[in-house]
Amino acid sequence: MTQSLLSLSVTELAERxxxxxxxxxxxADQSLRAIRERxxxxxxxxxxxxxxxxxxxxxxxQRRGGRxxxxxxxxxxxxxxxxxxxxxxxxxGSRMLLRSGDDGREHGWRSPYDATVVERLRAEGALLxxxxxxxxxxxxxxxxxxxxxPTRNPWDPERIPGGSSGGSAVAVAARLTSxxxxxxxxxxxxxxxxxxxxxxxKPTYGRVSRYGLVAFASxxxxxxxxxxxxxxxxxxxxxxxxxxxxxxTSADVPVGDYEAACERGVSGLRFGVPAEYFxxxxxxxxxxxxxxVIAKIEAAGCTVTPVSLPHTDYGVATYxxxxxAEASSNLARxxxxxxGKRVEAPGADLQAMYGASRNAGFGxxxxxxxxxxxxxxxxxxxxxxxxxxxxxxxxxxxDFDRVFQDVDVLITPTSPTVAxxxxxxxxxxxxxxxxxxxTLPASLAGIPGISVPCGLTTVxxxxxxxxELPIGVQLLCPMFEExxxxxxxxxxxxxxxxx
Amino acid sequence: xxxxxxPVIGLEIHxxxxxxxxxxxxxxxxxxxPPNSNVCPVCLGLPGALPVLNERAVRLAVRAALALNCSIVxxxxxxxxxxxxxxxxxxxxxxxxxxxxxxxxxxxIEVEGRKKRAGITRVHMEEDAGKNVHGRGGDSLVDLNRAGxxxxxxxxxxxxxxxxxxxxxxxxxxxxxxxxxVNDGNLEEGSFRCDANVSLRPLGETTFGTRVELKNINSFxxxxxxxxxxxxxxxxxxxxxxQVLQETRxxxxxxxxxxxxxxxxxxxxxxYFPDPDLPPVVIGEALVEEERAAMGELPSQVRRxxxxxxxxxxxxxxxxxxxxxxxxxxxxxxxQVPGLEPKKIANFMQTEVLRGAVVQxxxxxxxxxxxxxxxxxxxxxxxTISGKQAKEVFALVEGTDQSPKAVVAxxxxxxxxxxxxxxxxxxxxxxxxxxxxxxxxxxxxxVMGFFVGQVMKATQGSADPKVVSELLEKLVTEx
Ligand SMILES: [Zn+2]
Numbered sequence: 001m002t003q004s005l006l007s008l009s010v011t012e013l014a015e016r017x018x019x020x021x022x023x024x025x026x027x028a029d030q031s032l033r034a035i036r037e038r039x040x041x042x043x044x045x046x047x048x049x050x051x052x053x054x055x056x057x058x059x060x061x062q063r064r065g066g067r068x069x070x071x072x073x074x075x076x077x078x079x080x081x082x083x084x085x086x087x088x089x090x091x092x093g094s095r096m097l098l099r100s101g102d103d104g105r106e107h108g109w110r111s112p113y114d115a116t117v118v119e120r121l122r123a124e125g126a127l128l129x130x131x132x133x134x135x136x137x138x139x140x141x142x143x144x145x146x147x148x149x150p151t152r153n154p155w156d157p158e159r160i161p162g163g164s165s166g167g168s169a170v171a172v173a174a175r176l177t178s179x180x181x182x183x184x185x186x187x188x189x190x191x192x193x194x195x196x197x198x199x200x201x202k203p204t205y206g207r208v209s210r211y212g213l214v215a216f217a218s219x220x221x222x223x224x225x226x227x228x229x230x231x232x233x234x235x236x237x238x239x240x241x242x243x244x245x246x247x248x249t250s251a252d253v254p255v256g257d258y259e260a261a262c263e264r265g266v267s268g269l270r271f272g273v274p275a276e277y278f279x280x281x282x283x284x285x286x287x288x289x290x291x292x293v294i295a296k297i298e299a300a301g302c303t304v305t306p307v308s309l310p311h312t313d314y315g316v317a318t319y320x321x322x323x324x325a326e327a328s329s330n331l332a333r334x335x336x337x338x339x340g341k342r343v344e345a346p347g348a349d350l351q352a353m354y355g356a357s358r359n360a361g362f363g364x365x366x367x368x369x370x371x372x373x374x375x376x377x378x379x380x381x382x383x384x385x386x387x388x389x390x391x392x393x394x395x396x397x398x399d400f401d402r403v404f405q406d407v408d409v410l411i412t413p414t415s416p417t418v419a420x421x422x423x424x425x426x427x428x429x430x431x432x433x434x435x436x437x438x439t440l441p442a443s444l445a446g447i448p449g450i451s452v453p454c455g456l457t458t459v460x461x462x463x464x465x466x467x468e469l470p471i472g473v474q475l476l477c478p479m480f481e482e483x484x485x486x487x488x489x490x491x492x493x494x495x496x497x498x499x
Numbered sequence: 500x501x502x503x504x505x506p507v508i509g510l511e512i513h514x515x516x517x518x519x520x521x522x523x524x525x526x527x528x529x530x531x532x533p534p535n536s537n538v539c540p541v542c543l544g545l546p547g548a549l550p551v552l553n554e555r556a557v558r559l560a561v562r563a564a565l566a567l568n569c570s571i572v573x574x575x576x577x578x579x580x581x582x583x584x585x586x587x588x589x590x591x592x593x594x595x596x597x598x599x600x601x602x603x604x605x606x607x608i609e610v611e612g613r614k615k616r617a618g619i620t621r622v623h624m625e626e627d628a629g630k631n632v633h634g635r636g637g638d639s640l641v642d643l644n645r646a647g648x649x650x651x652x653x654x655x656x657x658x659x660x661x662x663x664x665x666x667x668x669x670x671x672x673x674x675x676x677x678x679x680x681v682n683d684g685n686l687e688e689g690s691f692r693c694d695a696n697v698s699l700r701p702l703g704e705t706t707f708g709t710r711v712e713l714k715n716i717n718s719f720x721x722x723x724x725x726x727x728x729x730x731x732x733x734x735x736x737x738x739x740x741x742q743v744l745q746e747t748r749x750x751x752x753x754x755x756x757x758x759x760x761x762x763x764x765x766x767x768x769x770x771y772f773p774d775p776d777l778p779p780v781v782i783g784e785a786l787v788e789e790e791r792a793a794m795g796e797l798p799s800q801v802r803r804x805x806x807x808x809x810x811x812x813x814x815x816x817x818x819x820x821x822x823x824x825x826x827x828x829x830x831x832x833x834x835q836v837p838g839l840e841p842k843k844i845a846n847f848m849q850t851e852v853l854r855g856a857v858v859q860x861x862x863x864x865x866x867x868x869x870x871x872x873x874x875x876x877x878x879x880x881x882x883t884i885s886g887k888q889a890k891e892v893f894a895l896v897e898g899t900d901q902s903p904k905a906v907v908a909x910x911x912x913x914x915x916x917x918x919x920x921x922x923x924x925x926x927x928x929x930x931x932x933x934x935x936x937x938x939x940x941x942x943x944x945x946v947m948g949f950f951v952g953q954v955m956k957a958t959q960g961s962a963d964p965k966v967v968s969e970l971l972e973k974l975v976t977e978x
Contacts, residue, residue, distance in 0.1 A: 084547040092546070113540050115547060214546040219775035247549050248777050326775055329579050332590020333544045337641065350639075354583055377581070377770035386772060 005030050006175040010075050010232030011259070013178055017074030017125075020063055024074035024127065028056035031076035031129050034176045040157065043170040045081055045148045046108065047130040048088045052076070059125055070124030071239055077121060078171035078180035081131040082138055083223070084111035084212040085118055088128070092214045093136040093146035093164075096361030097340045109339050115212020116247070117181060117223050117240040124239045129177055132167030136363045137331065138188055138216040140164050141435035142425065145365045150422050153196060156467045159419040162192030162435075165226070169196040172226050179227040179236050183213055185220045186319050187414075187439025190451040193226055194414035194472025197453045199233045199489070200226045202439075204480045205446035206251035208237075209244030215330040217323035218249070220443045230452060230490040234258035237482065256483040266491030269484070271297055271304045272407030276312035277438050281416045289455040289471045290413050296495040297411070305407055309399040314392050315440040316433055321376050321389035322444070328373030334361060368429065397445040404478045409488045412438050414451040414472035418459055442476050449476045450489045454496050504699040504737065506730050507707055508665050509657035510722075512672055513650050514682045515627065515690035516559040517861065522626045522649035523550030523593065530688055534632075534642035542647035544588030549776050552577075556624065556649035559681040560600065561782060562790040563651050564622040566679045566797060567672070569604030571787050577624075577774045582767045585641045586629040594652075596771040599623035600782060606675070607799065608667045617668050618656030624780075625650050645689075651681075657696065657707065662726035666719050669693055678823050679794045683860030692717045697729045699737060708733075709743040713750055713757060725750035729757050801826055809841040818849055824863030825853070835873035839880055847876060851893050866897040875903040885963055888912050912961055921954065921967060925974055928953055939975050947971055 005013065005027050016022040035047055059073055079085065082092050089108025091097040098106040108131075114122070121128065136145045143151040143166025153161040154174040161170045165182025169192035172180050182189040184202035193200025201224040208223045215221060225236035238259065243252040273294060278287060298304050336342035336357030343356035362370070376385035403410065416437060425432040442449040451472035458465045473492060477485040521528055524541035540548035561571060578596035604619035629646035633639050653672060659665045673691050676682035683690055698710035713729060716722045728750065733743050747766070748757040796804070802816040811819075819825045825848070832844050855866030867875075875896070879889040884907055892903050892912070906912075928950055929936055938946045947968060954967045 084545075090546070097546070109546070111540075111545065111547070113545075113548075210547075211549050212547040215776075217775075246551060248551050249549075249775075325772060329581050329591050329770070329772070332581060332583065333546065333588060335583060335585075335590055337585045338543065338588065339545070350585070374770065377772055379768045379770075382770075382772070 006034060006076070006178065008178070009229050010072070010178045010227050010235055014071060014073050014075050014125075014235070017059065017063070018069045022074065024056035024059040024125075025053065027074045027076060028052045028127050028129065031127065031177055034174070035130060035171075038154075038174050038176060041152045041154055041170050041174055042149055043132055043151055043167045043174065043176060044078065044130045045091060045093070045133050045146070045167070046088050048128060051087050052127050052129045055122070055127055070126075071235060072121060073125035074127060075125070075179060076127045076129045076177040077236070078130060078132040078168050078177045079118065079128060080134050080165050080168050080180070080182045081108075082134060082183055082214045082216075083115045083118055083131075083181060084113060084214070085128070085131070086111055086114050088131055090131065090214065091147065092138070093134045093148065094361065094363065094366070095147045095341060096334045096358075098147065099340060099342075111212070113212065115223075116209035116244045118212060120240050121181075126239075132165070132171050132180060134167055135164035135188075136366050137214070137327070138164040138183055138185055138221075139327070139365050139369050141187070141191055141432055142420070142422075143167060143192070144422060144426055145363050147363070152422070153419050155197065155469050156419065158421055159466075159469070160195070160422055162195035162415070162419060164188040164192075165200075166192050168226050169193055169198055169200065172196070172198045172228055179225055179232055181223055181236070181240070182226055183216075183221055183223050184439075184443065185216050185323060186443045187436035189224045189226060190439050190449055190472070190474060191415050191436060193451040194453075194474075195419040195470065197456075197470030197472075198226050198228055199230050199450065199452055199493075200224065201233050201237055201450045201485075202442065202448060203237060203241060203482060204251070204448045206249055207241050207253070207448070207480065207482065209240075209242075209247040209250045211244055211246040215326075217326040218330060219326060220319075220323060230450070230486060230493045231259060231262045233450070234262050234486045234490075241482075251480070253480050258482055258486045261483040261486040262490035264487035264491070265494060266297055266300055266302050266488055269302055269408045269488055269491075270406070271302055271488075272307040272403050272410045273304060274307050274309045274312065274403070274410055274412060276309050277412035281434065281437065282413060283417045283459075285457040285459070286413050286416065286418070286471050289457065290411070290473055293454050293473050293492060293496060294411060296499075297492070300491070300495060304411075307403040307407060307410070309396075309403060309441065311392065311395045311399050312441055315396060315444060316437055318389045318392045318396065319436075319440045319444060320372065320433060321385050322393060324369040324373030325377050325386050326373070328370045328377065331362075331366070331370055334358065336361070365429070393444050396441050400441075400445045400447055400476075400478070408477070408484060410476040412474045412476070414438060414474040418457060418469040418471060421461075438474060447476055447479055448482050448485050449474055450485055452489050452493050452496070454492070502738070503702045504730075504734055505702045505704070506660055506662075506726070507657045507698045507700060507710075508659035508662075508726060509696045510653075510655045510659070510665060510669060510693050511696070512653040512655070512669065512691070512693040513627075514563070514653065514672075514676050516556050516563070516649040516651060516681055517683060518553055518555045518559060518649055520553055520555075521647035522553050522556050522624070523647055526647065528648050532644055534640070534644060537644040538646070542588065543643060544590070550593060550774075552777060552780065553649060557600075557780065557782065558786065558790055560622070560624045560649070560651050561787060562679050562794050563653075563676055563681045564601035564604065565787070565791055565794055566675050566681075567604040567606055567619050567622060567653065569601040569619060569622050571601050571782055572598065573782055574598070575600035575623075575780045575782070577777045577780065578771045579774045581770045584628070584631075585639065586631045586643070586646065588629065588643060588646055592626060592628065593774055593777070594625035595623035600780060606668065606671055608664065608671045610661070610663050610667045615658075615664065617658045617664075620654040620656050622651050622653050625652055657698075662723040662730070665695060665726050666723040669722050670719055674798060674821060677861065678798050680823065680861060685860055686717050686719075689717060693722060695722060695726055697726055697733070698743070699730065699733045709745050711743065711745070711757075712747045714747055714760060716750060721750060721752055724752070724755060725757060728755055732757060805841070811842060811845050815842075815845040815849060818853070819845060822858055822863055823861070824858070825856070828852070828863070828865060828869060831869035832873050832876070835869060836877055839876055843876060843880065844872075847872070847889070851890060855897055867893065868900075871896050871901075871903055878903060878907060882963060883907065884912055885960070887960060921962060921970055922974070924954055924957055925950065925967075925971055929974060936975060
């Protein structure tokens with residue numbers, strides 16, 4: 001059992017390292033070896049062998065010196081490649097951030113600074129073993145649009161792991177790391193967590209600093225943790241959450257004791273089941289799994305009420321207007337002037353350099369979204385699209401405000417389907433966008449959400465049956481009610497496991 | 500037949516706010532540092548970096564708006580103005596668009612004795628761009644030291660009707676911003692510059708003609724020349740039956756002409772939208788009142804007080820209120836010699852002190868201290884020295900820390916007002932110049948000057964000529 005340490009939860013592992021039972025170097029070693037052995041999954045685009053081992057050695061010295069260790073001491077964590085790291089390249093899954101080095105090979109962009117969440121992980125002793133693959137610029141739900149090729153689902157390598165934080169979910173699911181950070185703009189943590197059978201949290205907008213997260217859609221992006229259990233995700237979130245003076249949209253709201261909240265369970269919570277999340281597009285086996293969870297919650301003595309979020313249907317359209325509008329502006333800085341890809345023909349003018357660089361640097365989906373976003377902000381179209389979408393966003397937020405007057409937690413499927421096959425939706429953007437239909441509204445409302453594994457199913461795959469694939473249940477709470485979210489999630493996790 | 504056209508002009512002025520750091524990051528705004536040294540991930544527009552609003556900049560912007568009689572909007576928002584250019588690292592400029600922090604102001608200007616009130620549509624905050632440097636061999640280099648520097652843009656109403664009015668308006672805005680301490684008024688370094696919108700319409704017409712925007716004018720002289728050139732160009736077009744095209748033009752001081760930069764069709768669609776990285780700016784009543792207090796008296800208020808309460812002439816009040824440093828100096832001297840007539844301080848400052856004053860942005864360096872001037876004017880007022888001597892003493896103490904009193908004593912410059920000494924001098928002169936005495940007695944008063952001159956010569960200028968004349972008159976009539 002060479003990899004037994006990676007089977008431990010975040011909290012168990014950290015406590016063993018803090019207690020001196022396990023040297024951090026051994027954990028780093030196991031994690032790095034696992035990443036190498038499962039390179040077929042293509043979960044990582046950069047492995048930080050030396051710096052992870054060096055950090056582990058420092059931790060062990062620190063412990064021998066009798067100095068206290070942090071809350072994540074020795075916990076190997078994968079970082080989505082959208083998070084800036086001063087000692088590892090950052091490429092956001094895009095050719096745009098690659099530049100040819102002196103060795104003739106392409107290298108990711110070197111950030112001169114660490115993202116705030118990265119700083120906070122380091123300060124608590126986490127081992128940052130590498131950068132995880134993702135959809136290019138976090139635009140996708142399958143982790144197929146990455147410049148490094150598609151990431152594979154460990155449950156069935158022919159299938160996508162979900163996205164855009166696919167590499168992060170795979171790293172955790174395949175026990176390459178104990179936890180990971182992803183970023184969620186419209187479901188990019190929750191949906192891959194569901195497809196890979198791990199826990200994924202999208203915190204309240206403003207709960208976690210965005211400083212150092214390469215922006216996709218600034219009013220929606222949130223960094224969040226992935227782990228194999230709710231408690232592990234709670235501990236990681238406690239470390240990365242909290243006000244950051246470098247991010248004007250980060251909220252100055254005290255961080256709760258999320259780990260302690262996990263002890264509370266579901267007792268006393270009122271659950272709501274929004275009818276709009278159980279419509280036509282929902283896979284029957286997923287419906288059955290979620291209904292099974294609901295039955296257990298009721299059996300545990302909680303009230304479960306049907307509720308309605310009438311503007312849910314507008315979520316996808318609203319999201320694809322607002323997110324692409326912001327993205328079209330956020331991605332303007334990738335212009336070939338200061339960093340990343342530059343293509344210039346001799347004698348060509350500035351406009352030609354911009355065009356050639358951006359054409360060569362961005363992939364199809366990114367170009368599609370930049371065009372869409374540019375269009376909806378254009379003179380004459382702004383009111384019809386962007387301004388109207390902002391008003392609909394308010395209506396969606398009000399839907400949640402209203403139901404949260406009567407219930408404490410909403411329970412829904414995370415994704416309408418299980419992981420689909422690689423390539424299946426690549427040429428059908430609308431089908432791809434529907435993968436996030438249940439996760440988008442919470443992003444638009446800014447409320448926190450979590451996906452917790454709640455069962456396995458097989459799907460008919462031609463004449464054969466697929467291997468067992470995970471299903472995720474999504475829980476949603478009002479703004480800044482992460483403690484309640486973790487209480488409910490840990491309770492649901494326990495009910496599911498008790499089966 | 501050529502018609503008479505009325506020019507309609509409105510200025511958009513960009514003024515740099517005097518903060519120590521940039522609008523959205525902690526980088527220094529120091530001018531003249533090596534290229535790309537005042538930079539950080541935020542103002543370099545690096546991936547993942549986020550803006551944080553500088554509160555000091557908001558305060559100075561509020562003060563600027565108050566000084567321009569604008570009302571402050573409690574909740575305003577920053578917007579992104581999207582366009583590509585190498586000096587714009589993020590690919591968008593953070594500015595204010597739909598909801599600026601202030602609006603509806605005005606400013607009084609005066610051209611050839613005629614007073615006029617010019618409207619101000621709005622004042623908003625925005626960040627400056629960097630600087631493109633075109634090097635040899637066709638290379639272009641970018642210096643981002645200036646990128647992110649805080650600016651206010653002051654959008655004027657199209658209320659100006661001549662290039663002279665435009666220049667007067669630009670000057671008045673500059674003076675007032677320097678006066679309230681928000682801008683250094685330095686046009687050469689680009690910390691104060693403007694764009695001018697110019698259109699013509701037949702005299703008497705009320706609708707506006709097609710406007711042309713003249714970009715980046717950085718001197719009072721050029722604003723006048725550029726507008727004149729543009730008026731001339733549009734007049735020729737209209738007289739020839741043509742139509743003025745809506746476009747952006749630039750002024751070339753060498754040729755004295757304007758040239759097209761881009762047409763309306765080539766104009767950018769800036770795709771403004773609220774910047775999701777920045778929450779709305781909330782400017783509370785307390786902050787507004789603090790800045791109103793910090794702003795102090797405006798030049799117009801200072802002038803009125805000086806004229807009404809201190810008896811200064813309009814001209815003197817105008818000159819001495821041109822710079823806050825002048826005002827502080829004048830008031831400083833006045834506080835030291837409260838008994839002295841303010842007019843006398845004003846006169847001496849205008850004729851002597853301002854000649855040696857060097858203005859550098861907010862700072863003025865004077866060649867003497869307030870204390871030195873106060874002492875000098877006290878000596879003059881007491882009759883210890885003459886006006887002519889005061890100027891000499893002033894020249895002697897300039898650039899030194901010598902006390903005027905000590906200089907006067909050292910050089911024996913006290914006015915000879917000892918009647919005995921003057922009388923014996925005059926008696927001697929009268930005895931030696933009987934002819935001249937006769938002329939005076941015959942009513943030729945101007946001949947008295949001869950005697951006064953002789954006395955001044957003999958005393959090396961240290962006699963008070965008034966005392967000498969009085970004494971002479973007495974001696975001539977009694978003998
Ligand atoms: Zn900076």
